Amino acid sequence: MNLRTAMPCLIAASILSVVPPLSASPARLDDKVCQDIAGFKIIGEMEHVTFKPEQLRLQARIDTGAQTSSLGIMSQQPFERDGKKWLRFSVKDTDSEKTIDFERPLMRTVKIKQQAAEAMERPVVKLKIMLGGVEVEQEFTLADRSKFKFPVLIGRNVLVGRYIVDVNRKFSTMGMREREQ
Amino acid sequence: MNSNRCVEAMRLLSWISVVIFILISFGCAQDIYGRKVVGETARISLADAGIEYLARIDTGARITSVHALDMEVPGGSEDKKTNIGRMVTFYTENEKGESKKVTTEIIDVSSVRNAQGVEYRYVVDLNLSWRGINKRGHVNLRDRSAMSYKLLIGRNWLSSDFVVDVDKSEGIIE
Numbered sequence: 001m002n003l004r005t006a007m008p009c010l011i012a013a014s015i016l017s018v019v020p021p022l023s024a025s026p027a028r029l030d031d032k033v034c035q036d037i038a039g040f041k042i043i044g045e046m047e048h049v050t051f052k053p054e055q056l057r058l059q060a061r062i063d064t065g066a067q068t069s070s071l072g073i074m075s076q077q078p079f080e081r082d083g084k085k086w087l088r089f090s091v092k093d094t095d096s097e098k099t100i101d102f103e104r105p106l107m108r109t110v111k112i113k114q115q116a117a118e119a120m121e122r123p124v125v126k127l128k129i130m131l132g133g134v135e136v137e138q139e140f141t142l143a144d145r146s147k148f149k150f151p152v153l154i155g156r157n158v159l160v161g162r163y164i165v166d167v168n169r170k171f172s173t174m175g176m177r178e179r180e181q
Numbered sequence: 182m183n184s185n186r187c188v189e190a191m192r193l194l195s196w197i198s199v200v201i202f203i204l205i206s207f208g209c210a211q212d213i214y215g216r217k218v219v220g221e222t223a224r225i226s227l228a229d230a231g232i233e234y235l236a237r238i239d240t241g242a243r244i245t246s247v248h249a250l251d252m253e254v255p256g257g258s259e260d261k262k263t264n265i266g267r268m269v270t271f272y273t274e275n276e277k278g279e280s281k282k283v284t285t286e287i288i289d290v291s292s293v294r295n296a297q298g299v300e301y302r303y304v305v306d307l308n309l310s311w312r313g314i315n316k317r318g319h320v321n322l323r324d325r326s327a328m329s330y331k332l333l334i335g336r337n338w339l340s341s342d343f344v345v346d347v348d349k350s351e352g353i354i355e
Binding site for chain 2: 037040045061062063064065066153156159160161164165166167168
């Protein structure tokens with residue numbers, strides 16, 4: 001008796017449930033442009049990140065093998081503000097060769113095990129960055145990264161839930177800088 | 182009577198298509214612009230040896246690396262570079278302690294700089310398989326006893342075929 005009304009619904013339901021997986025691959029993307037897919041930003045194996053509010057722009061290695069992100073510093077000096085532990089640290093601006101001073105509350109310190117060297121303590125601070133047009137505030141380990149090619153390492157704590165990494169891209173978020181300002 | 186049976190049939194058909202949809206979306210790797218989405222870890226097997234690892238997907242690593250023990254190069258010399266082209270035999274072990282013997286050709290020697298200085302590693306070509314997708318790639322051989330993940334997937338294997346979403350995982354080794 002309900003056949004006339006039920007049939008179209010059932011046919012629509014069966015078609016709709018089969019079609020999405022078949023039509024799930026969108027048109028080819030322009031590799032130069034950072035794209036949004038299902039709320040995720042596609043970023044490359046290396047990208048520019050801008051630290052805020054200092055507006056310091058540095059090159060970063062995007063590293064899914066690292067849990068915590070890391071920033072290379074030149075010097076650090078602990079101090080107290082309102083009874084709380086703070087850290088003053090300097091970062092080299094690789095574009096202008098100038099040093100930029102940062103001041104942030106010290107979140108904690110982590111012990112780093114290294115095969116040959118003895119355990120080292122590294123400070124952890126929260127930093128606000130712009131990456132691919134998205135603002136993210138996350139913990140960064142501060143370390144001497146002068147021996148490394150990249151002053152910044154973006155680990156899983158920044159990537160999770162926000163970015164998808166495509167190693168065939170490099171500095172793909174360049175075009176988004178204007179929008180960041 | 183007849184129309185009731187028809188409704189039943191249609192209902193069954195729609196349930197079947199729902200099940201098919203669920204199987205397609207969860208059974209296969211997700212695909213965006215022709216690239217498969219892999220998580221922060223993945224169960225990847227060494228197709229030639231028949232051994233599976235819980236692998237760490239590491240966009241910070243240039244080249245894939247696998248746990249190798251007791252490496253032997255019959256007729257080879259101490260200088261690793263002169264052994265390119267020779268066969269190497271090694272034992273590989275996954276995180277569960279399962280072990281397999283592998284014999285393959287040395288195609289290169291890579292130098293890796295670390296805190297201890299420069300280390301030279303044999304590079305071989307291996308067929309790695311994930312969810313039915315096979316891909317050959319350069320893999321360096323290294324004693325990874327001290328490391329949790331016995332297979333590390335580097336950018337060379339991911340390139341052009343995979344993208345990484347660290348929201349996804351196929352297991353974590355504490």
